[in-house]
Amino acid sequence: xxxxxxxxxxxxxxxTEFIADERDSLLDxxxxxxxxxxxxxxxxxxxxxxxAVLLDGILVNSCCVMAAEVDxxxxxxxxxxxxxxxxxxxxxxxxxxxxxxxxxxxxxxLVAAKALLDTNPEPTEEEIRFxxxxxxxxxxxxxxxxxxxxxxxxSMQKK
Amino acid sequence: MQDVSxxxxxxxxxxxxxxxxxxxxxxxLAGGTDVIVQARERTKKITAFVDIKKIPDxxxxxxxxxxxxxxxxATPMYQIYNHSGVQExxxxxxxSANIIGGKAIQGRASxxxxxxxxxxxxxxxxxxxxxxxxxxxxxxxxxxxxxxxDFCTGPGKTLLQHDEILISLHFKRPAPFSGSRFIRFIPRNxxxxxxxxxxxxxxxxxxxxxxxxxxxxxxxxTPLLLKEISNFIQGKELSQDLLENAAELFNNLITPIEDxxxxxxxxxxxxxxxxxxxxxxxxxxxxGEKVQ
Numbered sequence: 001x002x003x004x005x006x007x008x009x010x011x012x013x014x015x016t017e018f019i020a021d022e023r024d025s026l027l028d029x030x031x032x033x034x035x036x037x038x039x040x041x042x043x044x045x046x047x048x049x050x051x052a053v054l055l056d057g058i059l060v061n062s063c064c065v066m067a068a069e070v071d072x073x074x075x076x077x078x079x080x081x082x083x084x085x086x087x088x089x090x091x092x093x094x095x096x097x098x099x100x101x102x103x104x105x106x107x108x109x110l111v112a113a114k115a116l117l118d119t120n121p122e123p124t125e126e127e128i129r130f131x132x133x134x135x136x137x138x139x140x141x142x143x144x145x146x147x148x149x150x151x152x153x154x155s156m157q158k159k
Numbered sequence: 160m161q162d163v164s165x166x167x168x169x170x171x172x173x174x175x176x177x178x179x180x181x182x183x184x185x186x187x188l189a190g191g192t193d194v195i196v197q198a199r200e201r202t203k204k205i206t207a208f209v210d211i212k213k214i215p216d217x218x219x220x221x222x223x224x225x226x227x228x229x230x231x232x233a234t235p236m237y238q239i240y241n242h243s244g245v246q247e248x249x250x251x252x253x254x255s256a257n258i259i260g261g262k263a264i265q266g267r268a269s270x271x272x273x274x275x276x277x278x279x280x281x282x283x284x285x286x287x288x289x290x291x292x293x294x295x296x297x298x299x300x301x302x303x304x305x306x307x308x309d310f311c312t313g314p315g316k317t318l319l320q321h322d323e324i325l326i327s328l329h330f331k332r333p334a335p336f337s338g339s340r341f342i343r344f345i346p347r348n349x350x351x352x353x354x355x356x357x358x359x360x361x362x363x364x365x366x367x368x369x370x371x372x373x374x375x376x377x378x379x380x381t382p383l384l385l386k387e388i389s390n391f392i393q394g395k396e397l398s399q400d401l402l403e404n405a406a407e408l409f410n411n412l413i414t415p416i417e418d419x420x421x422x423x424x425x426x427x428x429x430x431x432x433x434x435x436x437x438x439x440x441x442x443x444x445x446x447g448e449k450v451q
Contacts, residue, residue, distance in 0.1 A: 005165075022163065022164055023163045023165075025199070027160065027193065028160075046196060046260065047197070055266070059262050060265075061264065061267075062201075063195075063196075064190075064191050065267070066163075066165055066188070066208060066210070068167070069165075069188075069191075100327060112262065112263065115262070116262075131262050132261075133261050133262075134260060134261015134263050144278040
C-alpha cells in the first residue's frame, strides 16, 4: 500500500490541507481526495488537456503532476476562476456562444483560455488556435470555442 | 500508478544519495511529462521519484557574455522560449521548445527531460546537437561533461548512469555570420510526434560555407549528427545545386524504419526537403534576418 502524505497548498485562493496517497497524481488528488470534479480525466497521459489547471500560475496538465509536488505551492482549477459574484468572462463567453457540446473538455478549455488571456489579452485567431492545440474536443466544436475566446478577449478589454 | 515514493531534495548531493540508495528504479522527476506517464502506464518500473526542481542549479537559464548560454536541465520550455537572449542568439532552440506538446506540456517539460528520455524522435535533440551542446552531469564520483551528440545510445537509452543527474546544458556563443534552424514534419500543425525532424547550423564567409552541422531525428535509433553532409558542403560556395547534391547523400546516410507515421522512402524524401529548408533558413538567420 502506498504511504499516506499530508499536502498543504493554496487551492483556489484558500490554504488547503489534505491527505493523499504518495503515488497520487494531482488529478487523482483533486478529484478523489478533495472532490473537485471540475478537473476531468481524459487521456491521462498529457495529450488531451481535460485535466488542465494552473500550478503556481502556469498552465499544466494535472495528470502529469504528482500531488506531492504542489505542497507549498498554489493550484487553480476551473472552480477557482470565477470572480466574486460573476462568472469569469471566458465562462460567460462559452455560455453566450454555446461553445460546448458534451462538456467534458470544457473545464480544461476554460482554464487554458484564461491562462492565454492572462498572458496575451488580445490574441489573434492563430494565437488562440496554437495555444489551445493541447486541448482536444471530441465533439469537434472548435469554431465556437475559438469564437468564445475572442468574445471573452473583447469583453475583458471593455472592463 | 505504480507504488512510487516521492522525494524533494534541495541539494545535488542529497539527490544523488537518494538515487544511489534506491537503485535504478528511482527516477529523476523534472517536468514529469514522460516519467509520470511511464510510471502510470507501467512501461518502466519506477519505485521512486526524486523531484529535482527545488535544486537551484537545475532551474533557470542565463547568457554570460562570451561564455555562452547555460540552461538548467529542468527549466520548463516556456521559460526558455520567453527568454529574449535565447530568442536573439539561439533561435533554433526556440523552434524546438515552441513545438514540444501543447502549452500545458510546455509549462513543465524541460530540455534535460527530453534528452534523458532519449526518444529517437525527440524534438529538441537535433537542435542541441547542431548547437554543439554539452551536457553537464554530476554523480557520486563527481562531475563529467558529455557532448550531446554522444548522449543517446539507443531508443530510451543514454550514457547517464542511474545515480547521475543531468544538471545543465551549455552552448557556446554563436559565431558571427552563423545561423541555425529546426523544422519537423508532422501530419497536423502541432501536438504530434515527428515523422522526421532536422536541425541545421551554418557559418558563412561571404557566400562560402565556412562550417555547418546537420542533425536528424526519427530516422535512426538515436538522433544523428550527419558529418558527411557538413564535409560535403564545407568550403564551397552556397547554391541550391550544392544543397540538392548534398541532399542526395541522405539516400545512403539513413535507414529509417517503416511505421504508422511513414515509410522509409517517405522519410528519406522528407529528410532531403527538411535539410534544404533548414539550411536556407539558417543562412537567412546568419544574415541577422528573421525567417517566415
